[in-house]
Amino acid sequence: MILNSVEVMFGGQAGDGSLTTGDLIAGVFKRMGLEVYTYKDFPSRIRGGHTNYVIRAGVSRDYGMADAVDVLVAFDLEAVEAHIEEMRPGGFVVFDNSSEAIPEHVRRADVQWYEIPLARIAKDELGLELVRNTISLGVLAALLGMDPAIVRADVAAVYQRKGDKVVDLNLRAIEAGELYVRQHFGQQPSGYGLIASDDGDRLIMMGNDAIAYGALVAGCRFMAGYPITPATDILEWMSKELPKFGGAAVQAEDELAAITMTLGAAFAGARAMTATSGPGQSLMTEAIGLAGTLEIPVVVVECARAGPSTGMPTKTEQSNLNTLIYGGHGEIPRCVIAPGTVSESFEFAGVAFNLAEKYQMPVFLLTEQALCQSKATLAPPDLGTVTIDRGKRIDEGAVTFGEYQRYAFTENGVSPRVIPGLEGGMHLEAGSEHNEGGVITENARNRRRMMEKRMGKLEAMVPDLPRAILHGVADADIGIIGYGANRGPIAEAVDRLSAMGIPTRFLQLRTLWPFPEDEIRAFFRGASHVFVVENNYTGQLERLIRAVVGPLGGLRSLRKYDGRPFRPIEIIEPIAHLNDVDVEVEVG
Amino acid sequence: MAIALTPKDFATATPSWWCPGCGDYGVLSALKQALAELGRLPKDVAFVSGIGCSGKISGYLHSYAFHGVHGRALPVATAVKLANRELTVIAAGGDGDGYAIGAGHFVHTVRRNPDLTYIVMDNQTYGLTKGQASPTSATGYVASVSPNGNPDAPINGLAVALAAGASFLARGFSAQPKQMVALIKAAIAHRGFSIVEVMSPCVTYNKVNTYAWFKDHVEDVTQRPDYAPNDRLAAFEALTREGDIPLGIIYENDRPTLEDGMRLPQAPIARLDLRTDDPRFASMREAFR
Numbered sequence: 001m002i003l004n005s006v007e008v009m010f011g012g013q014a015g016d017g018s019l020t021t022g023d024l025i026a027g028v029f030k031r032m033g034l035e036v037y038t039y040k041d042f043p044s045r046i047r048g049g050h051t052n053y054v055i056r057a058g059v060s061r062d063y064g065m066a067d068a069v070d071v072l073v074a075f076d077l078e079a080v081e082a083h084i085e086e087m088r089p090g091g092f093v094v095f096d097n098s099s100e101a102i103p104e105h106v107r108r109a110d111v112q113w114y115e116i117p118l119a120r121i122a123k124d125e126l127g128l129e130l131v132r133n134t135i136s137l138g139v140l141a142a143l144l145g146m147d148p149a150i151v152r153a154d155v156a157a158v159y160q161r162k163g164d165k166v167v168d169l170n171l172r173a174i175e176a177g178e179l180y181v182r183q184h185f186g187q188q189p190s191g192y193g194l195i196a197s198d199d200g201d202r203l204i205m206m207g208n209d210a211i212a213y214g215a216l217v218a219g220c221r222f223m224a225g226y227p228i229t230p231a232t233d234i235l236e237w238m239s240k241e242l243p244k245f246g247g248a249a250v251q252a253e254d255e256l257a258a259i260t261m262t263l264g265a266a267f268a269g270a271r272a273m274t275a276t277s278g279p280g281q282s283l284m285t286e287a288i289g290l291a292g293t294l295e296i297p298v299v300v301v302e303c304a305r306a307g308p309s310t311g312m313p314t315k316t317e318q319s320n321l322n323t324l325i326y327g328g329h330g331e332i333p334r335c336v337i338a339p340g341t342v343s344e345s346f347e348f349a350g351v352a353f354n355l356a357e358k359y360q361m362p363v364f365l366l367t368e369q370a371l372c373q374s375k376a377t378l379a380p381p382d383l384g385t386v387t388i389d390r391g392k393r394i395d396e397g398a399v400t401f402g403e404y405q406r407y408a409f410t411e412n413g414v415s416p417r418v419i420p421g422l423e424g425g426m427h428l429e430a431g432s433e434h435n436e437g438g439v440i441t442e443n444a445r446n447r448r449r450m451m452e453k454r455m456g457k458l459e460a461m462v463p464d465l466p467r468a469i470l471h472g473v474a475d476a477d478i479g480i481i482g483y484g485a486n487r488g489p490i491a492e493a494v495d496r497l498s499a500m501g502i503p504t505r506f507l508q509l510r511t512l513w514p515f516p517e518d519e520i521r522a523f524f525r526g527a528s529h530v531f532v533v534e535n536n537y538t539g540q541l542e543r544l545i546r547a548v549v550g551p552l553g554g555l556r557s558l559r560k561y562d563g564r565p566f567r568p569i570e571i572i573e574p575i576a577h578l579n580d581v582d583v584e585v586e587v588g
Numbered sequence: 589m590a591i592a593l594t595p596k597d598f599a600t601a602t603p604s605w606w607c608p609g610c611g612d613y614g615v616l617s618a619l620k621q622a623l624a625e626l627g628r629l630p631k632d633v634a635f636v637s638g639i640g641c642s643g644k645i646s647g648y649l650h651s652y653a654f655h656g657v658h659g660r661a662l663p664v665a666t667a668v669k670l671a672n673r674e675l676t677v678i679a680a681g682g683d684g685d686g687y688a689i690g691a692g693h694f695v696h697t698v699r700r701n702p703d704l705t706y707i708v709m710d711n712q713t714y715g716l717t718k719g720q721a722s723p724t725s726a727t728g729y730v731a732s733v734s735p736n737g738n739p740d741a742p743i744n745g746l747a748v749a750l751a752a753g754a755s756f757l758a759r760g761f762s763a764q765p766k767q768m769v770a771l772i773k774a775a776i777a778h779r780g781f782s783i784v785e786v787m788s789p790c791v792t793y794n795k796v797n798t799y800a801w802f803k804d805h806v807e808d809v810t811q812r813p814d815y816a817p818n819d820r821l822a823a824f825e826a827l828t829r830e831g832d833i834p835l836g837i838i839y840e841n842d843r844p845t846l847e848d849g850m851r852l853p854q855a856p857i858a859r860l861d862l863r864t865d866d867p868r869f870a871s872m873r874e875a876f877r
Binding site: 264421422431 | 654
């Protein structure tokens with residue numbers, strides 16, 4: 001019996017309700033005390049096209065996807081055909097056989113089959129085919145041993161706003177599913193079981209929720225954005241919340257407007273941000289250069305997806321790192337920080353604003369589809385730890401005109417910043433090179449000093465940057481470097497490798513620019529192999545390490561660029577083989 | 589107590605880069621005069637300009653000035669206004685900045701109708717890059733990149749704006765300073781997005797649309813008997829009729845502003861007291877249980 005560890009995949013056509021059901025089951029797992037991670041793999045269209053939603057539940061927090069799918073709930077044959085190979089031996093399939101049958105060549109013998117006419121039961125017994133999703137939840141509840149009271153309470157809560165009739169219908173659907181399993185498969189146990197423990201004081205949210213929430217708490221009061229997958233959730237959330245706090249959110253006509261509006265609001269003195277993804281990021285590049293040279297604090301959330309061009313809008317990738325660090329003409333100081341968990345997503349939103357205002361530069365909050373649109377359980381963010389540091393911002397009193405200089409040379413390169421409306425602070429902020437007072441000049445000496453002032457801030461800010469986190473066995477011979485959503489699968493791989501007798505450590509980079517050269521150099525000490533794990537074709541992080549840190553022995557690269565996040569086994573296998581150890585897909 | 593201001597209060601020490609005789613001088617002096625007459629203090633004026641000869645104007649107006657990237661003055665200005673609606677926000681740029689690279693923002697800013705003023709200095713050429721056809725150059729205009737004559741039809745910026753829902757349209761001529769001061773004052777006083785297009789001759793590269801040419805081609809619509817600037821069809825007729833270039837306040841209405849539509853509070857966003865201990869933040873967590 002496999003207890004308290006399961007990865008469920010709902011597969012069907014987009015728009016058929018698997019997302020709602022998936023969210024429901026994620027909520028039930030959470031309330032049963034399990035840690036949850038979800039991954040949406042849906043097509044870039046509103047209706048139709050194969051979609052799947054993965055819900056992983058286990059006892060370890062902040063893991064990502066498991067090695068394999070334990071339970072496949074297939075609403076059509078396409079879902080079985082697409083995912084049967086991803087299943088763990090011993091897992092089971094719930095298949096809706098109302099109108100299709102499983103061809104023999106697809107039927108794997110090492111998984112169990114529960115073929116149930118979900119749609120037919122929905123139509124015949126409940127009068128509405130749509131509720132087959134909820135019936136499938138009843139089926140899973142019976143097969144996995146989910147707490148019936150929690151299942152019912154959650155279903156009631158989710159459908160409450162649609163009225164009592166809908167709640168009642170869905171509760172009957174749950175019962176229909178449970179009953180079918182009892183009547184037809186009473187003698188076929190699934191091999192899985194869940195034991196409820198205390199939910200405790202925990203939340204479940206998406207990375208995007210956490211970023212938006214974190215930004216609001218940290219004082220963001222202006223957001224401009226242009227709808228783009230997978231970043232839109234942030235603008236949606238902020239549009240709802242900002243007006244309640246005296247702020248404003250604007251849906252711009254394009255990303256050129258979104259970023260320049262963000263600059264305008266920040267110039268005026270607001271804590272301002274935008275959120276986008278690859279194609280929008282490309283359009284924002286010129287104005288981010290302007291923010292760098294005008295020394296305007298802006299936060300840009302980049303929710304990376306598979307590129308180039310339209311690429312795969314709903315799939316994950318880490319192929320924008322070079323763009324964030326190098327994108328644009330000319331050279332500007334900029335900062336890139338990357339949370340690895342939903343909890344860090346909340347925290348880093350605040351960190352990003354403080355860095356932006358304290359050092360007066362654009363700060364990228366880099367996340368990816370596999371984190372920003374994934375839900376995960378977390379401890380409630382500690383609001384008491386959020387601080388607001390507005391740096392050298394002057395918004396009260398007056399400065400003396402003629403003495404005040406917007407771009408005054410200072411020890412750390414950061415100049416006092418007045419906001420419009422302040423007496424005496426009138427000045428020009430020009431994208432053309434300018435002197436301390438803001439007057440445009442092409443003087444060679446001034447240019448040198450201005451470049452040094454601006455770029456020097458990168459060094460000044462180092463003490464305030466999020467430090468990398470070391471996971472695993474501190475003195476292990478084998479190391480892994482990664483960031484962002486890969487934090488989950490790498491941390492799990494490290495735990496399991498170490499348990500297998502292959503001590504491993506993992507350096508989770510949380511600041512990617514200014515590049516954490518010293519942390520990386522230190523990590524290489526005593527390691528004979530260091531794998532750089534990333535989701536792109538060219539090894540952007542690995543090449544960056546080579547370029548910045550220099551020649552390093554034992555540096556290896558592990559890349560995945562099919563738009564899907566790593567499963568831990570994909571990291572474990574190459575490392576285990578290096579040690580001549582055979583591994584099998586693991587439960588959990 | 590109101591302080592008497594003069595145009596000098598809006599002067600900067602920065603020497604101008606414009607050619608002697610450039611139409612943009614007339615725009616700058618009319619703007620200073622208008623702001624002085626309206627009694628706006630330099631500290632309360634945010635002035636956002638685009639790129640090009642005309643974009644340099646932000647360096648010459650004593651204010652909180654922003655000289656950004658080509659074509660993006662309007663989104664910057666819109667956000668400055670939203671972030672601090674106590675400021676008088678003015679954007680300025682040329683025909684290339686506003687009607688070519690920034691055309692998208694132009695149309696959408698008109699739709700939004702934020703309470704700010706936009707001055708388009710139209711010289712029908714690209715001056716700073718030494719004389720190419722601009723979006724307002726006439727078809728057949730011979731220039732360095734159109735040696736056989738400009739193949740494109742000129743854009744009628746004000747007519748485009750009218751179609752997009754403009755709430756204030758005016759046109760001036762930089763050789764007629766008195767009218768320009770009045771137009772800019774009316775535009776700033778207007779509640780909503782006010783556009784003042786100024787015929788601002790380029791004395792160096794545009795040898796067709798010269799001061800003399802304009803003098804022969806402009807017509808003050810307000811001199812017409814029974815011209816009503818609240819009549820949208822009449823305004824469209826005036827803007828699109830072949831022949832003379834209409835000057836004056838061509839159209840005006842008082843539709844709701846962006847700030848109205850967003851129910852933006854009066855308190856400037858830029859000056860909000862940011863507190864992390866707002867009890868609402870803690871209760872928000874409940875939605876994620």
